Amino acid sequence: MAKVQLYVYDLSNGLAKQLSRQLTGRQIDGIWHTSVVVFGKEVFYGQGISIVKPGQSHHGQPLQILDMGETSLDEQTFDEYLDEIRDHYTADKYHLLEFNCNSFTNDCIGFLTGGSIPSWISDLPSDFLSTPFGAALRPTIDAMFRRPVPGAAPTPPVAPSPNALQQAASASPNPALASALLQAVAQQAYSTGSLSAPTSLPRPPAPGSSTVAGPIHICTNPSSLHGLLQAHKAVVVFFTSATCGPCRMIEPVFEEIAHQKTHGRDGGRPAFVKVDMSVGMGGQVGQEWGVRVTPTFLFFLDGKKTYELKGVNAPELRTQVDLLLYQAYPPHPHTKLSLPAVEALSTNPILFTQVPPLDTVSAKLASFIDAASQSTELNSAKQALSVSLVPFLKSRFPDKTASAATPAKKPAVPTTPQILTSWASLTSSLTAALKPPQLFPLADLWRLAVLDEHVANWLAGPAGTHNPLDVLVHQALDVLDNGDPEQKAAGRNYLLTVLRMLANGFAHAVLAKTILARAAPGGKRAQVTRVVVATLLHDDAAVRTAAASLAFNVAATLQRSRVEKLRGATTGAAPVEVEEDEEWEVELVSAVLETLSNETKSEEVVHRLVAALAFLLRLSPSYEGQLASLLEVLQSRDTLRSKLEKGGCGESGVQKPEMRKLIEEVAGKLCP
Structure with missing residues (x-):
């Protein structure tokens, strides 16, 4: 051996x-x-x-x-x-x-x-x-x-x-x-x-020799094919030979199908295998499965042969591949539902793009810095704030009240890694020296900064151990975990700006993916989820609205990911592929339903939460598992329909016709 x-x-x-x-x-x-x-x-x-x-x-x-x-x-x-396969490779x-x-x-x-x-x-x-x-x-x-x-x-x-x-x-x-x-x-x-x-x-x-493997597997021996049959639920095997003219005719079709059906597919992927019977032990592979002529296509489901196709027949090849994949990966039951109100919802993120008087925000933060004990780090942070971060934001987000005749200025400060690192450093210094109620101007500056593509890309990449988003979210969690009601109330403005900052993080796909990443490097899903769940039930209406907006952005991004995977292709802007997690989705659905049950004042919050719930449920791989049971236990239908009744949301319940249709649709078709 x-x-x-x-x-x-x-x-x-x-x-x-x-x-x-x-x-x-x-x-x-x-x-x-x-x-x-x-x-x-x-x-x-x-x-x-x-x-x-x-x-x-x-x-x-x-x-x-x-x-x-x-x-x-x-x-x-x-x-x-x-030696046998040398002429092949x-x-x-x-x-x-x-x-x-x-x-x-x-x-x-x-x-x-x-x-x-x-x-x-x-x-x-x-x-x-x-x-x-x-x-x-x-x-x-x-x-x-x-x-x-x-x-x-x-x-x-x-x-x-x-x-x-x-x-x-x-x-x-x-x-x-x-x-x-x-x-x-x-x-x-x-x-x-x-x-x-x-x-x-x-x-x-x-x-x-610089390579990655392709969607088409090459087999020259029986053991290699057996391994693929064990590793993949669905397998299509193309038996060919170098001297076969018809094989060369159908080969481009096989390759096109292989690329199309493995492109963007989530979870298990089908395997498309090519066996040249004139190479190595390819003849033994064909003999084992009774293949005597080329081209021949064999179709396998769970390791068992289900169909055999001989000759050049492109339409039949496509049909049989589609049938195999349907059997191996049946479509989600929601694909058969008519959901016009849900489908009419935009999956674009809710963003908070208001530009405050930046000089006022900067002066407010500077006053907090001056009131703190002075140190070299704080002086450096104050200088970076005035000569770098704020000037950049002014040039990137000009004052809309200025004269329309004034031409837009180019950014005064380039977003180089060195500059961005200095901003991260000032953020760490200030969060270490100031209390959360004094940090809301800093969070507000970052709320605008994350809307910039270069800043978003940097935050999503190797931004160092003191990533500003991580630092600011950590401070928000400290506010939420504080048992003192007065301290929680004092941290209201900070929580509000952090929620809006995180919502703006979904403006760019690369940062949205990092925010929703489950694990390292850089994954922020657990921390962001804690913030969302805790703030959805906040006493302040503005905080609840921002939390509902962030919950919507999370759910909408998850929905786009599911739709792209279902299509098996991507179109338009770079999609965000979100890793599914049943426990995580159960936590979010529970929080949304609890908030809906308690929300009797703001129709805007109800609208965003119902839309978020629709996106969390629709096409979920966990729908027929824990989610369906959870929805029944929490009486989700009754919770949703109560928003349509007197006192459910305002004195007379939800009034907007499109919202009423959405609530009825989610309650009647997505809630068991």
Whole structure:
């Protein structure tokens, strides 16, 4: 028995983890290159199949070493297998997204152990391509790695045009950064024959080996296919051969379907597998499943064969794939409901964009600073406030009462990382020296600042250990946890401005995702949820309104994420993919229903809460689980309909016709 290991390298050298949110709106922890280590040698695919001593490749030492089990095969058998597939894994067939080193290692792991590489490696390209930036970049990647024409001489990657790069960059939440990196990446790709990290990075990858796995899996042995059947609920297998003319006709259709059906799908993904019966042990794979002619398509559900399709029949292929996916991933029951009032609701965030007299706000904060004990840190904070933060806000958010003839000024202070870090420093200094009732002017300045795209991107990225949002939210939680009623009342203005600041955080997708992220790095979901739940029942009407607005923004963002996943594609601005969590959703629904039960004064608060409830319930994966039981226990229908009766909201109940229709629809169709 010989030990089998998977060496994992991050070809971005940490850049993907650091910058992916800014570039794609989604966290991507690495650009993975993998190799197989067995029998005292490291084997990988790039410019053909390469073999070196473990850890001696041009990639240096691996980021991770994963134990893939043991193999009962001997070294000679493995060497013979490599010889058989060597003509298949050639440099000219390499493609960044579809046929790469991870395709090769997955194949080898299947042959050696019967297993497969981890899904966080194999699913990376689908995750990337489901972002607007990834989708926009796809044509450029395809152009750079065109497939070889049978019989023609291999061609090197084609340099993408500047216009193509600019168009791709424009789909990123941070076009300027994306454009700069794409130019560097493209130059490296054109000069070396591979899409790799820029040459300025240490340990640059060698030609042809910078890769992620594609949505189409390559299998050259029975064990590899068995592993895929175990790992995926739905599998479509395309049996082909190099000499099959009809296969070349249907292959583009198969690839199009594979990209379409794995694009943007949440949860389990179907696997689309290609088996060349003329390569390696591909003939044995076909023999095991009774395949004698090509092209043949086999369809599997839960590891069992459900259908077989032979020949070139594109309409039937599409039909059978749709049927398989419907059986494997049935649509949510809410997709069959007619919900015109809910669908008429806008999912755009509620923002608080009022610009206060900034000089007055600054002077108020300065007076609090002067009244505190003086220190070097406070003096520096006061200076940064007057010469940097406030001037920037004035130029970014001009006074609307000024003459219309006055031209808009450009920002006086650039939003460089150094400047933003200084703002974070002043925020930490002031929150350490002042009490929450004195900090509401500072929170109000940040309420405006987060509306700026550059500030939002920075806050969503590696903003350091003293992220201003975290610092300000922590102070809000201290106010809410304080048992002294007088202190709570004194902190009213601070809570109000923090709630409005968090609501404005949803103006940009990249920051909204960070606010709703469940875990590190930077995830703020737990803290923000605590603030929302506690302030929904606040005694002050303005605080309740701001809390209801924030609750609506959370729910609306969750709803957009669900709708995009249901469509299996993304359109328009960069979507926010929100990780579902049944316990979290139960907590929010409970808080919204309790607040609705108690809210008898403000029709505006009721409207925002009912809309939030609709978005929390509609298309929820947890709807038929805990949520349905919770809605019955809390008598959600009665709670909602009580708002329509006398005294339920004002003297005569909710009066606006569109609100009454929404309440009836949510109560009658979304509440059991």
